Amino acid sequence: MSIIVQKYGGTSVADTMHIQNVARRIIATKQAGHQVVVVVSAISGTTDDLVKMAYELNPCPAEREMDMLLATGEQISIALLSMAIAGQGHDAISFTGAQVGIETDRSHTKARIVNVKAARLEEALTQGKIAIEAGFQGVTDSSDITTLGRGGSDTTATAIAAKLGAELCEIYTDVAGVYAADPRVVAGVRQLKRVSYDEMLEMAATGAKVLQLRAVEYARNHGVRIAVKSSFDDSEGTLIGEVEETMEKAIVSAVTHDADESKITIFGVPDHPGIAATVFRELADEHINVDMIIQNVSEDGITDISFTVPGEDLVRGRAVVDGLVGTLEARGSACDERIAKVSLVGAGMKSHPGIAAKMFEILAEEKINIDMISTSSIKISCVISEDEVERAVRALYNGFGLGQEFQAKE
Amino acid sequence: MSIIVQKYGGTSVADTMHIQNVARRIIATKQAGHQVVVVVSAISGTTDDLVKMAYELNPCPAEREMDMLLATGEQISIALLSMAIAGQGHDAISFTGAQVGIETDRSHTKARIVNVKAARLEEALTQGKIAIEAGFQGVTDSSDITTLGRGGSDTTATAIAAKLGAELCEIYTDVAGVYAADPRVVAGVRQLKRVSYDEMLEMAATGAKVLQLRAVEYARNHGVRIAVKSSFDDSEGTLIGEVEETMEKAIVSAVTHDADESKITIFGVPDHPGIAATVFRELADEHINVDMIIQNVSEDGITDISFTVPGEDLVRGRAVVDGLVGTLEARGSACDERIAKVSLVGAGMKSHPGIAAKMFEILAEEKINIDMISTSSIKISCVISEDEVERAVRALYNGFGLGQEFQAKE
Numbered sequence: 001m002s003i004i005v006q007k008y009g010g011t012s013v014a015d016t017m018h019i020q021n022v023a024r025r026i027i028a029t030k031q032a033g034h035q036v037v038v039v040v041s042a043i044s045g046t047t048d049d050l051v052k053m054a055y056e057l058n059p060c061p062a063e064r065e066m067d068m069l070l071a072t073g074e075q076i077s078i079a080l081l082s083m084a085i086a087g088q089g090h091d092a093i094s095f096t097g098a099q100v101g102i103e104t105d106r107s108h109t110k111a112r113i114v115n116v117k118a119a120r121l122e123e124a125l126t127q128g129k130i131a132i133e134a135g136f137q138g139v140t141d142s143s144d145i146t147t148l149g150r151g152g153s154d155t156t157a158t159a160i161a162a163k164l165g166a167e168l169c170e171i172y173t174d175v176a177g178v179y180a181a182d183p184r185v186v187a188g189v190r191q192l193k194r195v196s197y198d199e200m201l202e203m204a205a206t207g208a209k210v211l212q213l214r215a216v217e218y219a220r221n222h223g224v225r226i227a228v229k230s231s232f233d234d235s236e237g238t239l240i241g242e243v244e245e246t247m248e249k250a251i252v253s254a255v256t257h258d259a260d261e262s263k264i265t266i267f268g269v270p271d272h273p274g275i276a277a278t279v280f281r282e283l284a285d286e287h288i289n290v291d292m293i294i295q296n297v298s299e300d301g302i303t304d305i306s307f308t309v310p311g312e313d314l315v316r317g318r319a320v321v322d323g324l325v326g327t328l329e330a331r332g333s334a335c336d337e338r339i340a341k342v343s344l345v346g347a348g349m350k351s352h353p354g355i356a357a358k359m360f361e362i363l364a365e366e367k368i369n370i371d372m373i374s375t376s377s378i379k380i381s382c383v384i385s386e387d388e389v390e391r392a393v394r395a396l397y398n399g400f401g402l403g404q405e406f407q408a409k410e
Numbered sequence: 411m412s413i414i415v416q417k418y419g420g421t422s423v424a425d426t427m428h429i430q431n432v433a434r435r436i437i438a439t440k441q442a443g444h445q446v447v448v449v450v451s452a453i454s455g456t457t458d459d460l461v462k463m464a465y466e467l468n469p470c471p472a473e474r475e476m477d478m479l480l481a482t483g484e485q486i487s488i489a490l491l492s493m494a495i496a497g498q499g500h501d502a503i504s505f506t507g508a509q510v511g512i513e514t515d516r517s518h519t520k521a522r523i524v525n526v527k528a529a530r531l532e533e534a535l536t537q538g539k540i541a542i543e544a545g546f547q548g549v550t551d552s553s554d555i556t557t558l559g560r561g562g563s564d565t566t567a568t569a570i571a572a573k574l575g576a577e578l579c580e581i582y583t584d585v586a587g588v589y590a591a592d593p594r595v596v597a598g599v600r601q602l603k604r605v606s607y608d609e610m611l612e613m614a615a616t617g618a619k620v621l622q623l624r625a626v627e628y629a630r631n632h633g634v635r636i637a638v639k640s641s642f643d644d645s646e647g648t649l650i651g652e653v654e655e656t657m658e659k660a661i662v663s664a665v666t667h668d669a670d671e672s673k674i675t676i677f678g679v680p681d682h683p684g685i686a687a688t689v690f691r692e693l694a695d696e697h698i699n700v701d702m703i704i705q706n707v708s709e710d711g712i713t714d715i716s717f718t719v720p721g722e723d724l725v726r727g728r729a730v731v732d733g734l735v736g737t738l739e740a741r742g743s744a745c746d747e748r749i750a751k752v753s754l755v756g757a758g759m760k761s762h763p764g765i766a767a768k769m770f771e772i773l774a775e776e777k778i779n780i781d782m783i784s785t786s787s788i789k790i791s792c793v794i795s796e797d798e799v800e801r802a803v804r805a806l807y808n809g810f811g812l813g814q815e816f817q818a819k820e
Contacts, residue, residue, distance in 0.1 A: 016466045053490055056426045058497030065496070068504050069489035072482035076460060079479035080467055086475070087468030094478050098508070099553050120553075143509050143530075 002167040003125065004034040007135060007157035010044030011174045012231035013077050016084075022172075022231060023084040026130055030090065035125040037164065039135040039157040040081055042073025063108035067137075067147045071097070074134035074153075082132045092130040095120055097137035097145070102156060104138035104146045111138055111146035113155060113218075116163040125164075133160060151212025158215045162222035169224050171211065172231035177238035178203070178210050180254045180402040185393045190403050192253060194239045196347050199253050202379040206343035207258030216240070251348035252355065255396045257389050259340040261291060262314040263371070264321055265306040268331025271298040275328060279305060282320050288313045292341070292374040292383065302331075306372060308383060311337065339371065340389035343381040344396060350377045362399040368392050412577040413535065414444040417545060417567035420454030421584045422641040423487050426494075432582075432641060433494040436540055440500065445535040447574065449545040449567040450491055452483025473518035477547075477557045481507070484544035484563075492542045502540040505530055507547035507555070512566060514548035514556045521548055521556035523565060523628075526573040535574075543570060561622025568625045572632035579634050581621065582641035587648035588613070588620050590664045590812040595803045600813050602663060604649045606757050609663050612789040616753035617668030626650070661758035662765065665806045667799050669750040671701060672724040673781070674731055675716040678741025681708035685738060689715060692730050698723045702751070702784040702793065712741075716782060718793060721747070749781060750799035753791040754806060760787045772809040778802050 006026060013019050030036045050069055054061050078094035085092035101117025124131040135153025138146045148155055154171055161169035175183070178200070180190045195203070197220035204213040210228055219226050219240065229237030269275055276295060283290055293307045309317045314335060321333045349355050356373075359380055363370060368391065372383035384392055397403065416436060423429050440446045460479055464471050488504035495502035511527025534541040545563025548556045558565055564581055571579035585593070588610070590600045605613070607630035614623040620638055629636050629650065639647030679685055686705060693700055703717045719727045724745060731743045759765050766783075769790055773780060778801065782793035794802055807813065 016463055019467060050486060050490075053426055054493055057429060057490055058493040060497075061493040062496055065489045065492045065504055068492075068506075069486060072485045075482045075485070076479060079475045080460075080463055082475045082478075083464055083468040083471040086472055087470075094475060096478075096555075145506075 001033065001035050003037065003161075003164050004029055005037045005039065005157050005161040005164070005166045005169045006172060007039040007153055007170065008041065008172045008231055009153065009174065010041040012172050013040060013081060014044050016080075019080055019084045020088075023081060023088050025172075025231065026085060027088055027090050030130055034167075037121055037125070037131045037133060037160055037166070038081065039133050039153055039160060040074060040077040041135050041153040042070075043077055046076065047073040064144060067108045067145050070147050071134070071137045071145045074136050078132045078134045085130055085132075090130060091128060092132055093124050094132040094134070096134050097156070098139035098143070100133055100160075102138040102159070104140060104148070106140045106142075106144070106146070108144075108146055110149035111140075112214075113138060113148070113159050116159050118160060118163045121160065121164065151215065154212045154215035155218055158218045158222075158224050158226065161224045162218065166224070168227055169219070170227045170229055170237075171215075172229055173210065174230065174232065175210060175228075176230040176233065176235045177228050178208065178240070178254075181393055181397045182208075182257065185257070185390045186397050188403070189397070190405070192238050193236070194241070195253060196242065197240060198378055199345050199347050200240045202343070202345040202376065203254055203256050206256040206341060206345065206379065206381055208254070208256045211240070251352050252344050252346035252400045252402060253348075254345050255342065255393050255400070255402060256345060257340060257342045257393050259386050259389055260311040261308045261339055261341050261383070262311055262317075263306055263308050263336045263339050263383065264314070264317055265304055265334050265336075266321055266325065266328065266330050267304050267333065268302050269305055269328050270330075271301050271303040276305065278328065279321070279324060280307075282324060283317060286316055286320055288317045288320065290317075292372055292381065294372050308339070308341070308372070338386045339383050340386040341381050341383050342389055342392045342396065343379055344400070345379045347378050349379070356380050358399070359396065362395050363392060366391060366395045368395075411443065411445050413447065413571075413574050414439055415447045415449065415567050415571040415574070415576045415579045416582060417449040417563055417580065418451065418582045418641055419563065419584065420451040422582050423450060423491060424454050426490075429490055429494045430498075433491060433498050435582075435641065436495060437498055437500050440540055444577075447531055447535070447541045447543060447570055447576070448491065449543050449563055449570060450484060450487040451545050451563040452480075453487055456486065457483040474554060477518045477555050480557050481544070481547045481555045484546050488542045488544045495540055495542075500540060501538060502542055503534050504542040504544070506544050507566070508549035508553070510543055510570075512548035512569070514550060514558070516550045516552075516554070516556070518554075518556055520559035521550075522624075523548060523558070523569050526569050528570060528573045531570065531574065558624075561625065564622045564625035565628055568628045568632075568634050568636065571634045572628065576634070578637055579629070580637045580639055580647075581625075582639050583620065584640065584642065585620060586640040586643065586645045587638050588618065588650070588664075591803055591807045592618075592667065595667070595800045596807050598813070599807070600815070602648050603646070604651070605663060606652065607650060608788055609755050609757050610650045612753070612755040612786065613664055613666050616666040616751060616755065616789065616791055618664070618666045621650070661762050662754050662756035662810045662812065663758075664755050665752065665803050665810070665812060666755060667750060667752045667803050669796050669799055670721040671718045671749055671751050671793070672721055672727075673716055673718050673746045673749050673793065674724070674727055674743065675714055675745070676731055676735065676738070676740050676743050677714050678712050679715060679738050680740075681711050681713040686715065688738065689731070689734060690717075692734060693727060696726055696730055698727045698730065702782055702791065704782045718749070718751070718782070748796045749793050750796040751791050751793050752799055752802045752806065753789055754810070755789050757788050759789070766790050768809070769806065772805050773802060776801060776805045778805075
């Protein structure tokens, strides 16, 4: 019998009515002849009051204790969902991350899964039960409770699907799938039917919020097919899988954007070997996520180095850089929070070198200045002014004909 | 260094202000030179909404899932309390029942502790940390989460104190200690300074709510000294220990009462051997707690059997009895919810046979009719009408001079 893993986010289990709906959906999947494992997030909003209390008690609470606190959210969801399914006449059993053996490293609040045991899930399925597993949480080798960080339940679901060799991992959320651009920016935006792992990775890395980057990485590394769907209707959603499965041969699949980036620049650095290594080693040691890096061609042995970081890392990144200005004998540093990144992602771009040029032309026609450029084989990103990003997204969406299922070859 | 175990109930950690107060009290104990292990209940009221949701989803939720749900309450308390202590500058670390190894049987919602491991508590104490342990919860040999039932946190604290060989187990609650009668019934009632295990057991069994019967049993069996104190002031509280420690040589220590009992009677039972065995085996198999049993002297080979059960067991108890009336060839059955039990408890009663007679006289003077009588070596209980129980308590409290520390010998 094939196994389906379903993951439901916090808004899908927001109250008892929603929980009953989710229970019905799960039971329907079982009745269609599948074994079902369900991964659930905390009920949206439940932990907000707890976090508020935590910071009232201690402005800087230990991360281990924060995990202890937050893990209760999913434990509540699994118990309630299991009761709802039983109330509708089907056998269900709930498990915490520790009970199933979602083993992680010890990086509290952002732990990484190192092993999945899942024997209890298999046992429950063998007994004909629906297995309900707490998302977002794991356990260390010393039995301490960890959480996986933002979007962690997606990763839990993917990891379990990989371990059980599930036919499909369905990620239910409050949107109907993956879109060719942010629906809040482009009216009537087209939903994508199929996306390759690599495209989804680039989309997640460049601002698409629908799936967590780590979940997609995990899925790609373990060959887990993911379907992103809405828990509020019965639409087909978006399938994420191997390239050969992504039947749409679009050159450009989507335009993504991310307004939560900031740029840090070090001016007037004497350009000799090892400068970049010094800067980015120091930033890495501080766990600062550097995204794009630009080093200008040297003039008179003096260069500028710019890089972008997520907004939350700006303050710490700036501190690292300011500490280095003296060591590097640089002229100074600056930062700019008013930037945004707009990107084109598409597996077909590999063999179509004209895409970048066309992207720059479209932005030029809109009189949007490009500050930094970064490319991969299936992605082009431009850093532009934050004020212009939505206009850029719409121009690129229309300019590349992303509203049509099949684009004309360039 | 001596170990002190402190248990705080839900009202003691009702909000962040209370949690900070509790944290201060714990730190003061540590600074007085003790190693401190703290057992905490769920914040009062936190689980009420969850239980409401549970019953909305399923009028008859599985007990295993109920335990999964309810155990989150203590997990929240331990994390917050640990953060509060850290915020006040001291090292603390929290543990769930599973992490510490509070091993129980599989009787979900009313599990019994079968073993306590506590290695992680000892490790934390060795590291100079304050250890914070979730009360009320345990874990089965199959890693399922259990709860210990009403007052379970007292039992957790006592069991941990026993395991660690603690000098004292302090039970903090919203009353200042153990009283010679219910303070809501007798104005200005005297607080007891010392009570023996046996007295406390009888008091708990006959209606005193301050400590859970099982916690007292556990304490007696393992020689754990318990102090019952208020977390809202610094009064000395009541010490519960061995008889030799109970310095007050009172004949009667306390008058207790319990209005939550019901009486079931089987009329006209042919009186032959095995009748009582049949009835009470059947009740035991249904897990109905029978308290007092009276079988009248047989007249013409026909007898009546009466017994009392807790209010919550009445419906099931009545069903068992009704099912037996035919088998037993009895005349019928009846039940009475309007009864109450009033009891005198005192270690000194053993050697003073006049106590029972005096008790009956006092009740007779008050024109209170006695329905059933049951005695042990240190207790006399009378079942009377529920309407008269508070009057009975006050009459006995005054009649036996329980307001005075040392009573005149009879």
